[in-house]
Amino acid sequence: xxxxxxxxxxxxxxxxxxxxxxxxxxxxxxxxxxxxxxxxxxxxxxxxxxxxxxxxxxxxxxxxxxxxxxxxxxxxxxxxxxxxxxxxxxxxxxxxxxxxxxxxxxxxxxxxxxxxxxxxxxxxxxxxxxxxxxxxxxxxxxxxxxxxxxxxxxxxxxxxxxxxxxxxxxxxxxxxxxxxxxxxxxxxxxxxxxxxxxxxxxxxxxxxxxxxxxxxxxxxxxxxxxxxxxxxxxxxxxxxxxxxxxxxxxxxxxxxxxxxxxxxxxxxxxxxxxxxxxxxxxxxxxxxxxxxxxxxxxxxxxxxxxxxxxxxx
Numbered sequence: 001x002x003x004x005x006x007x008x009x010x011x012x013x014x015x016x017x018x019x020x021x022x023x024x025x026x027x028x029x030x031x032x033x034x035x036x037x038x039x040x041x042x043x044x045x046x047x048x049x050x051x052x053x054x055x056x057x058x059x060x061x062x063x064x065x066x067x068x069x070x071x072x073x074x075x076x077x078x079x080x081x082x083x084x085x086x087x088x089x090x091x092x093x094x095x096x097x098x099x100x101x102x103x104x105x106x107x108x109x110x111x112x113x114x115x116x117x118x119x120x121x122x123x124x125x126x127x128x129x130x131x132x133x134x135x136x137x138x139x140x141x142x143x144x145x146x147x148x149x150x151x152x153x154x155x156x157x158x159x160x161x162x163x164x165x166x167x168x169x170x171x172x173x174x175x176x177x178x179x180x181x182x183x184x185x186x187x188x189x190x191x192x193x194x195x196x197x198x199x200x201x202x203x204x205x206x207x208x209x210x211x212x213x214x215x216x217x218x219x220x221x222x223x224x225x226x227x228x229x230x231x232x233x234x235x236x237x238x239x240x241x242x243x244x245x246x247x248x249x250x251x252x253x254x255x256x257x258x259x260x261x262x263x264x265x266x267x268x269x270x271x272x273x274x275x276x277x278x279x280x281x282x283x284x285x286x287x288x289x290x291x292x293x294x295x296x297x298x299x300x301x302x303x304x305x306x307x308x309x310x311x312x313x
Contacts, residue, residue, distance in 0.1 A: 003169030086137030146259025211255030
Protein backbone atom coordinates (compact mmCIF):
# COMPACT_ATOMS: atom_id res chain seq x y z
CA UNK A 1 0.00 0.00 0.00
CA UNK A 2 3.04 2.27 0.08
CA UNK A 3 2.54 3.22 3.71
CA UNK A 4 3.19 2.09 7.28
CA UNK A 5 1.10 0.12 9.73
CA UNK A 6 1.10 -0.38 13.48
CA UNK A 7 -0.74 -2.65 15.91
CA UNK A 8 -0.94 -2.24 19.68
CA UNK A 9 -2.29 -5.07 21.82
CA UNK A 10 -3.08 -4.71 25.53
CA UNK A 11 -3.64 -7.33 28.24
CA UNK A 12 -4.52 -10.37 26.10
CA UNK A 13 -6.34 -13.08 28.01
CA UNK A 14 -3.91 -15.69 26.74
CA UNK A 15 -0.22 -15.38 25.98
CA UNK A 16 0.42 -14.31 22.39
CA UNK A 17 3.02 -15.94 20.18
CA UNK A 18 4.44 -12.77 18.67
CA UNK A 19 6.10 -14.52 15.74
CA UNK A 20 2.96 -16.39 14.75
CA UNK A 21 0.76 -13.31 15.05
CA UNK A 22 3.25 -11.24 13.04
CA UNK A 23 3.19 -13.87 10.28
CA UNK A 24 -0.61 -13.87 10.23
CA UNK A 25 -0.71 -10.07 10.04
CA UNK A 26 1.78 -9.92 7.19
CA UNK A 27 -0.05 -12.62 5.28
CA UNK A 28 -3.37 -10.79 5.63
CA UNK A 29 -1.82 -7.51 4.54
CA UNK A 30 -0.25 -9.22 1.54
CA UNK A 31 -3.68 -10.56 0.55
CA UNK A 32 -5.22 -7.10 0.82
CA UNK A 33 -2.40 -5.50 -1.15
CA UNK A 34 -2.55 -8.16 -3.85
CA UNK A 35 -6.26 -7.47 -4.18
CA UNK A 36 -6.36 -3.66 -4.29
CA UNK A 37 -2.96 -2.40 -5.46
CA UNK A 38 -2.96 -0.10 -8.49
CA UNK A 39 0.82 -0.54 -8.71
CA UNK A 40 1.01 -4.35 -9.05
CA UNK A 41 0.20 -5.38 -12.60
CA UNK A 42 -1.16 -8.74 -11.46
CA UNK A 43 -3.31 -7.43 -8.60
CA UNK A 44 -6.93 -8.53 -8.69
CA UNK A 45 -8.04 -4.93 -9.17
CA UNK A 46 -5.75 -4.36 -12.16
CA UNK A 47 -6.84 -7.64 -13.73
CA UNK A 48 -10.45 -6.53 -13.33
CA UNK A 49 -9.62 -3.16 -14.91
CA UNK A 50 -8.34 -5.06 -17.96
CA UNK A 51 -11.34 -7.37 -18.17
CA UNK A 52 -13.66 -7.40 -21.18
CA UNK A 53 -16.47 -4.87 -21.08
CA UNK A 54 -19.92 -6.34 -20.33
CA UNK A 55 -18.42 -9.67 -19.25
CA UNK A 56 -19.02 -10.83 -15.68
CA UNK A 57 -15.88 -11.50 -13.64
CA UNK A 58 -15.77 -13.59 -10.45
CA UNK A 59 -14.23 -11.54 -7.64
CA UNK A 60 -12.87 -12.33 -4.20
CA UNK A 61 -14.83 -11.64 -1.04
CA UNK A 62 -12.38 -8.84 -0.20
CA UNK A 63 -12.91 -7.08 -3.53
CA UNK A 64 -16.67 -7.56 -3.55
CA UNK A 65 -17.00 -6.20 0.00
CA UNK A 66 -15.17 -3.02 -0.95
CA UNK A 67 -16.93 -2.62 -4.31
CA UNK A 68 -20.31 -2.87 -2.59
CA UNK A 69 -19.35 -0.26 0.03
CA UNK A 70 -17.86 1.98 -2.67
CA UNK A 71 -21.08 1.80 -4.67
CA UNK A 72 -23.15 2.69 -1.61
CA UNK A 73 -20.82 5.59 -0.79
CA UNK A 74 -21.13 6.84 -4.38
CA UNK A 75 -24.92 6.89 -4.30
CA UNK A 76 -25.11 8.48 -0.84
CA UNK A 77 -22.59 11.19 -1.74
CA UNK A 78 -24.14 11.81 -5.17
CA UNK A 79 -20.89 10.82 -6.86
CA UNK A 80 -18.44 12.70 -4.64
CA UNK A 81 -16.97 9.28 -3.91
CA UNK A 82 -16.39 7.46 -7.18
CA UNK A 83 -14.33 4.28 -7.42
CA UNK A 84 -13.99 4.75 -11.19
CA UNK A 85 -11.77 7.80 -10.70
CA UNK A 86 -8.66 5.91 -11.84
CA UNK A 87 -8.16 7.79 -15.15
CA UNK A 88 -8.25 11.13 -13.33
CA UNK A 89 -5.85 9.95 -10.61
CA UNK A 90 -3.37 8.94 -13.31
CA UNK A 91 -3.91 12.12 -15.28
CA UNK A 92 -3.11 14.39 -12.34
CA UNK A 93 0.01 12.40 -11.40
CA UNK A 94 -1.22 10.78 -8.19
CA UNK A 95 -1.31 7.19 -9.45
CA UNK A 96 1.08 4.45 -10.60
CA UNK A 97 2.36 6.50 -13.56
CA UNK A 98 4.13 8.82 -11.14
CA UNK A 99 3.93 12.55 -10.39
CA UNK A 100 3.62 15.44 -12.80
CA UNK A 101 4.61 19.08 -12.50
CA UNK A 102 2.01 20.66 -14.79
CA UNK A 103 -1.76 20.56 -14.90
CA UNK A 104 -3.15 18.53 -17.81
CA UNK A 105 -4.58 20.12 -20.93
CA UNK A 106 -8.36 20.48 -21.24
CA UNK A 107 -8.46 17.85 -23.99
CA UNK A 108 -6.72 15.32 -21.74
CA UNK A 109 -9.09 16.17 -18.92
CA UNK A 110 -12.21 15.60 -21.02
CA UNK A 111 -10.86 12.28 -22.32
CA UNK A 112 -10.27 11.06 -18.76
CA UNK A 113 -13.66 12.33 -17.56
CA UNK A 114 -15.38 10.34 -20.32
CA UNK A 115 -14.11 7.16 -18.64
CA UNK A 116 -15.43 8.04 -15.16
CA UNK A 117 -18.83 7.06 -13.79
CA UNK A 118 -19.76 4.71 -10.95
CA UNK A 119 -22.99 3.87 -12.77
CA UNK A 120 -20.90 1.80 -15.20
CA UNK A 121 -19.95 -0.73 -12.50
CA UNK A 122 -22.41 -3.58 -11.95
CA UNK A 123 -22.37 -6.07 -9.07
CA UNK A 124 -24.00 -9.47 -8.62
CA UNK A 125 -24.24 -10.40 -4.93
CA UNK A 126 -25.71 -13.85 -5.52
CA UNK A 127 -22.78 -14.97 -7.69
CA UNK A 128 -20.08 -12.75 -6.10
CA UNK A 129 -19.09 -11.20 -9.40
CA UNK A 130 -18.78 -7.81 -11.09
CA UNK A 131 -18.52 -6.32 -14.56
CA UNK A 132 -17.58 -3.11 -16.29
CA UNK A 133 -20.35 -1.70 -18.48
CA UNK A 134 -17.91 0.81 -20.03
CA UNK A 135 -14.15 1.37 -20.22
CA UNK A 136 -13.83 2.44 -16.58
CA UNK A 137 -10.74 2.08 -14.41
CA UNK A 138 -11.23 1.48 -10.70
CA UNK A 139 -9.00 3.07 -8.08
CA UNK A 140 -10.00 2.09 -4.54
CA UNK A 141 -7.32 4.05 -2.70
CA UNK A 142 -10.01 6.08 -0.93
CA UNK A 143 -11.46 3.03 0.82
CA UNK A 144 -9.03 0.08 0.64
CA UNK A 145 -6.81 1.17 3.55
CA UNK A 146 -9.87 1.29 5.76
CA UNK A 147 -10.80 -2.22 4.66
CA UNK A 148 -7.26 -3.37 5.47
CA UNK A 149 -7.62 -1.96 8.98
CA UNK A 150 -10.91 -3.81 9.44
CA UNK A 151 -9.33 -7.02 8.14
CA UNK A 152 -6.59 -6.84 10.75
CA UNK A 153 -9.09 -5.95 13.47
CA UNK A 154 -11.10 -9.04 12.56
CA UNK A 155 -7.94 -11.14 12.63
CA UNK A 156 -7.08 -9.95 16.14
CA UNK A 157 -10.64 -10.50 17.36
CA UNK A 158 -10.58 -14.05 15.99
CA UNK A 159 -7.44 -14.67 18.06
CA UNK A 160 -9.38 -13.70 21.18
CA UNK A 161 -7.70 -10.30 21.53
CA UNK A 162 -10.13 -7.73 22.89
CA UNK A 163 -7.99 -4.62 23.48
CA UNK A 164 -6.17 -3.30 20.45
CA UNK A 165 -5.49 -0.37 18.16
CA UNK A 166 -4.84 -1.01 14.46
CA UNK A 167 -3.53 1.69 12.14
CA UNK A 168 -2.64 1.72 8.44
CA UNK A 169 -1.48 5.01 7.00
CA UNK A 170 -3.51 7.00 9.52
CA UNK A 171 -6.75 5.02 9.28
CA UNK A 172 -7.63 3.28 12.55
CA UNK A 173 -9.81 0.76 14.33
CA UNK A 174 -9.93 0.53 18.11
CA UNK A 175 -11.37 -2.02 20.49
CA UNK A 176 -11.42 -2.32 24.27
CA UNK A 177 -9.05 -0.10 26.20
CA UNK A 178 -5.52 1.31 26.05
CA UNK A 179 -2.72 0.50 28.56
CA UNK A 180 -4.27 2.95 31.04
CA UNK A 181 -7.60 1.17 30.94
CA UNK A 182 -9.27 4.00 29.03
CA UNK A 183 -10.59 4.45 25.48
CA UNK A 184 -7.80 4.94 22.95
CA UNK A 185 -6.59 8.55 22.66
CA UNK A 186 -5.99 9.64 19.07
CA UNK A 187 -4.69 12.98 17.82
CA UNK A 188 -6.18 14.73 14.81
CA UNK A 189 -3.17 16.53 13.37
CA UNK A 190 -2.92 20.16 12.41
CA UNK A 191 -2.87 20.41 8.61
CA UNK A 192 0.68 21.37 7.64
CA UNK A 193 2.55 20.98 4.37
CA UNK A 194 4.47 17.86 3.45
CA UNK A 195 7.74 19.82 3.66
CA UNK A 196 7.15 20.75 7.30
CA UNK A 197 8.64 18.40 9.86
CA UNK A 198 6.80 16.64 12.61
CA UNK A 199 3.16 16.10 13.42
CA UNK A 200 1.40 18.87 15.29
CA UNK A 201 -1.71 17.72 17.22
CA UNK A 202 -4.82 19.83 16.81
CA UNK A 203 -7.47 17.88 18.75
CA UNK A 204 -7.51 14.63 20.70
CA UNK A 205 -10.30 12.08 20.32
CA UNK A 206 -11.16 9.10 22.55
CA UNK A 207 -12.41 6.08 20.60
CA UNK A 208 -13.22 2.42 21.14
CA UNK A 209 -15.31 -0.03 19.15
CA UNK A 210 -15.26 2.21 16.07
CA UNK A 211 -13.18 3.13 13.03
CA UNK A 212 -11.56 6.53 12.43
CA UNK A 213 -10.28 7.88 9.12
CA UNK A 214 -8.86 11.21 8.04
CA UNK A 215 -8.60 12.67 4.56
CA UNK A 216 -6.74 15.89 3.77
CA UNK A 217 -5.24 17.99 1.00
CA UNK A 218 -2.01 19.03 2.69
CA UNK A 219 0.30 16.02 2.20
CA UNK A 220 -0.05 14.83 -1.40
CA UNK A 221 -0.10 17.67 -3.90
CA UNK A 222 1.94 19.62 -6.43
CA UNK A 223 2.20 23.31 -7.23
CA UNK A 224 2.39 25.13 -10.54
CA UNK A 225 2.81 28.89 -10.83
CA UNK A 226 1.63 29.34 -7.26
CA UNK A 227 -1.44 27.12 -7.79
CA UNK A 228 -2.02 24.28 -5.31
CA UNK A 229 -3.22 20.99 -6.87
CA UNK A 230 -4.43 18.51 -4.25
CA UNK A 231 -4.70 14.75 -4.76
CA UNK A 232 -8.37 15.05 -3.75
CA UNK A 233 -10.14 15.14 -7.10
CA UNK A 234 -13.77 16.08 -7.67
CA UNK A 235 -15.15 13.30 -9.89
CA UNK A 236 -17.71 15.74 -11.29
CA UNK A 237 -15.25 18.32 -12.63
CA UNK A 238 -12.23 16.05 -12.95
CA UNK A 239 -10.11 18.65 -11.16
CA UNK A 240 -8.53 18.87 -7.71
CA UNK A 241 -10.93 20.41 -5.23
CA UNK A 242 -10.94 24.15 -4.57
CA UNK A 243 -12.45 25.03 -1.21
CA UNK A 244 -11.42 25.93 2.34
CA UNK A 245 -11.85 22.40 3.70
CA UNK A 246 -8.37 20.99 4.30
CA UNK A 247 -9.02 17.97 6.56
CA UNK A 248 -11.93 15.64 7.35
CA UNK A 249 -11.95 13.06 10.15
CA UNK A 250 -14.85 10.62 10.35
CA UNK A 251 -15.82 8.24 13.17
CA UNK A 252 -17.97 5.35 11.93
CA UNK A 253 -18.78 1.73 12.71
CA UNK A 254 -15.91 0.48 10.53
CA UNK A 255 -12.65 1.96 9.28
CA UNK A 256 -13.67 1.14 5.71
CA UNK A 257 -16.85 3.18 5.96
CA UNK A 258 -15.03 6.02 7.74
CA UNK A 259 -12.38 5.98 4.99
CA UNK A 260 -14.92 6.19 2.16
CA UNK A 261 -16.91 8.95 3.84
CA UNK A 262 -13.82 11.02 4.64
CA UNK A 263 -12.76 10.76 0.99
CA UNK A 264 -16.21 11.78 -0.22
CA UNK A 265 -16.49 14.68 2.23
CA UNK A 266 -13.14 16.13 1.19
CA UNK A 267 -14.48 16.31 -2.36
CA UNK A 268 -17.83 17.75 -1.26
CA UNK A 269 -16.64 20.74 0.73
CA UNK A 270 -17.61 21.75 4.29
CA UNK A 271 -21.33 22.45 3.98
CA UNK A 272 -22.25 19.33 1.98
CA UNK A 273 -19.89 17.23 4.10
CA UNK A 274 -21.68 18.27 7.28
CA UNK A 275 -25.05 17.65 5.65
CA UNK A 276 -24.00 14.10 4.70
CA UNK A 277 -22.68 13.41 8.21
CA UNK A 278 -25.99 14.54 9.70
CA UNK A 279 -27.92 12.40 7.22
CA UNK A 280 -25.91 9.29 8.09
CA UNK A 281 -25.50 9.97 11.79
CA UNK A 282 -21.71 9.67 11.78
CA UNK A 283 -19.28 11.83 13.71
CA UNK A 284 -17.28 14.30 11.64
CA UNK A 285 -14.48 16.73 12.51
CA UNK A 286 -13.77 19.34 9.84
CA UNK A 287 -10.74 21.62 9.61
CA UNK A 288 -11.01 24.65 7.32
CA UNK A 289 -8.31 27.08 6.29
CA UNK A 290 -8.68 30.50 7.80
CA UNK A 291 -9.27 33.48 5.59
CA UNK A 292 -5.78 34.78 6.38
CA UNK A 293 -2.53 33.42 7.74
CA UNK A 294 -2.11 29.93 9.15
CA UNK A 295 -5.22 29.95 11.32
CA UNK A 296 -7.71 27.10 11.09
CA UNK A 297 -11.43 26.91 11.69
CA UNK A 298 -12.79 23.74 13.32
CA UNK A 299 -16.32 22.40 12.92
CA UNK A 300 -17.84 19.19 14.25
CA UNK A 301 -21.31 17.76 14.72
CA UNK A 302 -23.19 16.42 17.74
CA UNK A 303 -22.37 12.82 16.78
CA UNK A 304 -18.67 13.57 17.28
CA UNK A 305 -19.00 15.24 20.67
CA UNK A 306 -18.88 12.00 22.72
CA UNK A 307 -15.41 11.33 21.26
CA UNK A 308 -13.88 14.75 22.02
CA UNK A 309 -11.10 14.68 24.58
CA UNK A 310 -11.47 17.83 26.68
CA UNK A 311 -7.99 17.46 28.16
CA UNK A 312 -6.66 19.24 25.08
CA UNK A 313 -4.39 18.14 22.25
